[in-house]
Amino acid sequence: MTAPTIQGIRAAADRIAPHAKRTPVMTSRTFDQMTGATLFFKCENFQRVGAFKFRGACNAVFSLTDAEAARGVATHSSGNHAQALALAAQLRGIRAHIVMPQNAPDVKRAAVEAYGGIITLCEPTLEARESTTARIIEETGATLIHPYNDYRIIAGQATVALELHEEIDALDFVIAPVGGGGLLSGTALATAALRPNATVIGSEPTGADDAYRSLQEGAIVPSLNPKTIADGLLTSLGEKAFPIIRDHVREIVTVDDEAIVAAMRLVWERIKIIVEPSAAVPVAAALSGRVDLAGKRVGIILSGGNVDLTRLPWTP
Amino acid sequence: MTAPTIQGIRAAADRIAPHAKRTPVMTSRTFDQMTGATLFFKCENFQRVGAFKFRGACNAVFSLTDAEAARGVATHSSGNHAQALALAAQLRGIRAHIVMPQNAPDVKRAAVEAYGGIITLCEPTLEARESTTARIIEETGATLIHPYNDYRIIAGQATVALELHEEIDALDFVIAPVGGGGLLSGTALATAALRPNATVIGSEPTGADDAYRSLQEGAIVPSLNPKTIADGLLTSLGEKAFPIIRDHVREIVTVDDEAIVAAMRLVWERIKIIVEPSAAVPVAAALSGRVDLAGKRVGIILSGGNVDLTRLPWTP
Numbered sequence: 001m002t003a004p005t006i007q008g009i010r011a012a013a014d015r016i017a018p019h020a021k022r023t024p025v026m027t028s029r030t031f032d033q034m035t036g037a038t039l040f041f042k043c044e045n046f047q048r049v050g051a052f053k054f055r056g057a058c059n060a061v062f063s064l065t066d067a068e069a070a071r072g073v074a075t076h077s078s079g080n081h082a083q084a085l086a087l088a089a090q091l092r093g094i095r096a097h098i099v100m101p102q103n104a105p106d107v108k109r110a111a112v113e114a115y116g117g118i119i120t121l122c123e124p125t126l127e128a129r130e131s132t133t134a135r136i137i138e139e140t141g142a143t144l145i146h147p148y149n150d151y152r153i154i155a156g157q158a159t160v161a162l163e164l165h166e167e168i169d170a171l172d173f174v175i176a177p178v179g180g181g182g183l184l185s186g187t188a189l190a191t192a193a194l195r196p197n198a199t200v201i202g203s204e205p206t207g208a209d210d211a212y213r214s215l216q217e218g219a220i221v222p223s224l225n226p227k228t229i230a231d232g233l234l235t236s237l238g239e240k241a242f243p244i245i246r247d248h249v250r251e252i253v254t255v256d257d258e259a260i261v262a263a264m265r266l267v268w269e270r271i272k273i274i275v276e277p278s279a280a281v282p283v284a285a286a287l288s289g290r291v292d293l294a295g296k297r298v299g300i301i302l303s304g305g306n307v308d309l310t311r312l313p314w315t316p
Numbered sequence: 317m318t319a320p321t322i323q324g325i326r327a328a329a330d331r332i333a334p335h336a337k338r339t340p341v342m343t344s345r346t347f348d349q350m351t352g353a354t355l356f357f358k359c360e361n362f363q364r365v366g367a368f369k370f371r372g373a374c375n376a377v378f379s380l381t382d383a384e385a386a387r388g389v390a391t392h393s394s395g396n397h398a399q400a401l402a403l404a405a406q407l408r409g410i411r412a413h414i415v416m417p418q419n420a421p422d423v424k425r426a427a428v429e430a431y432g433g434i435i436t437l438c439e440p441t442l443e444a445r446e447s448t449t450a451r452i453i454e455e456t457g458a459t460l461i462h463p464y465n466d467y468r469i470i471a472g473q474a475t476v477a478l479e480l481h482e483e484i485d486a487l488d489f490v491i492a493p494v495g496g497g498g499l500l501s502g503t504a505l506a507t508a509a510l511r512p513n514a515t516v517i518g519s520e521p522t523g524a525d526d527a528y529r530s531l532q533e534g535a536i537v538p539s540l541n542p543k544t545i546a547d548g549l550l551t552s553l554g555e556k557a558f559p560i561i562r563d564h565v566r567e568i569v570t571v572d573d574e575a576i577v578a579a580m581r582l583v584w585e586r587i588k589i590i591v592e593p594s595a596a597v598p599v600a601a602a603l604s605g606r607v608d609l610a611g612k613r614v615g616i617i618l619s620g621g622n623v624d625l626t627r628l629p630w631t632p
């Protein structure tokens with residue numbers, strides 16, 4: 001398989017259309033005044049399961065042949081991808097095997113179970129997660145759906161930017177967060193095809209800046225002990241996303257946790273919507289002044305809104 | 317003056333159109349499943365200054381003659397109306413005199429000042445607020461803009477329901493919160509004109525149930541020591557709103573603070589938007605089971621989203 005074309009992205013959009021939300025685009029006078037730009041916030045926090053991850057998972061699950069689908073899907077994740085895959089599988093009426101570490105919060109396990117996911121717990125190491133997943137796949141014949149290193153996932157995530165460009169014309173910039181790179185690479189592919197004049201910027205926490213360093217080095221530099229409040233962006237850049245990002249993303253802007261929390265709080269206060277720390281990363285990048293956005297039309301992808309409301313980062 | 321007609325409400329809509337946001341209507345599978353109804357949430361939390369109050373204030377300010385406007389406007393309020401009036405006056409380029417009690421939180425004073433409002437502090441009693449306001453009006457010739465007991469305000473608040481009915485057809489119910497009654501009476505007037513088959517329901521905190529008791533008695537029963545987390549609904553029903561509500565609202569559903577907080581949290585978690593406790597009151601009413609909504613199309617007016625994010629009601 002090769003990287004998704006715009007035809008592949010449009011096919012993904014058609015495939016997920018019966019299931020995914022076409023999320024709204026919001027604007028904010030406050031943020032426009034702060035940046036001197038016109039910002040368009042694509043609200044994937046309103047997506048099903050509360051994150052863009054549903055798009056990729058849904059595209060992957062509905063891309064399977066009936067014979068493949070009958071054997072189910074599997075992944076290891078304790079984050080939004082786990083819920084997304086469980087829901088996508090439920091909608092297709094097939095099994096989703098989700099491998100989670102024993103120390104995953106109860107609330108995350110409950111969410112996956114609420115969507116009918118079949119959870120297998122394992123030791124909280126990457127090795128245990130991978131070996132447990134491999135065993136389940138061997139036993140069941142399930143198809144592995146990786147959270148980001150998969151062209152079906154990238155094509156699904158690319159539908160966020162597809163919708164954004166369909167709704168908002170003549171964007172000069174699109175800023176997306178980068179963790180494993182599924183969303184950023186999809187954003188880059190859709191933007192290159194639909195609005196080649198626009199510049200795509202990645203945004204990444206300083207404490208998990210492997211994508212930034214990978215672009216500097218010209219080769220993947222894995223994250224070692226990443227540490228950031230933006231827990232959706234701890235993963236290292238995937239092999240499939242890297243060349244797409246290298247070829248189509250102008251730069252990665254890094255922002256520290258203080259800036260991420262401030263941006264998150266400002267979105268809550270001024271736009272009155274709930275975004276998770278990872279979603280505030282491109283907002284923090286836009287506010288950082290590191291890219292000259294004055295007078296420009298800027299798309300910002302708010303990736304998700306799953307937050308523990310009893311533990312907010314600005315309260316002690 | 318008499319109560320606003322639908323022509324008056326449409327005139328208000330035209331008057332505020334250059335300034336107010338046309339707020340979106342959101343839906344939620346979770347809430348539909350919980351109620352068995354199809355709910356349409358009209359998001360006034362996204363309105364300017366974060367609440368529907370801007371509509372009424374804007375309509376009142378832009379209804380003034382140039383001679384009246386030149387002498388400014390005045391009100392006593394420490395809530396959303398104060399910010400709303402300050403912004404509306406700023407947009408018309410006139411003075412807004414805002415009388416606030418000395419013990420009003422700094423954050424509310426700062427918000428009014430940010431919109432150019434001229435604050436006069438007074439003793440925290442109703443008498444002091446009224447006498448201070450009267451003195452300012454005598455000295456300046458400013459026009460009093462009452463937060464709710466004013467037909468220009470009622471016509472402005474009615475534009476919320478006007479937009480809701482324009483966007484969502486065939487509603488069976490509309491549920492709005494009631495404090496002073498500006499929003500509920502406006503909702504009732506717009507609904508009676510545009511969708512006479514729909515039933516309008518008021519919703520009120522148990523700890524501030526003067527509208528409920530007023531409808532029972534057939535006459536205004538003022539609030540005595542009201543106590544509720546829904547601080548936007550502490551005021552007593554106004555004289556101008558009362559007959560409109562009596563004639564056009566089927567019932568007032570009361571909900572206690574526990575139900576209000578639970579509904580508020582559910583909106584944050586599932587719709588991913590920020591609403592203040594007062595805005596959660598109609599949601600709690602819809603979830604209460606006290607009105608049979610099964611199979612019905614129900615409009616819910618989310619009145620505002622101004623919350624102190626460092627003190628959430630579900631955290632100790």
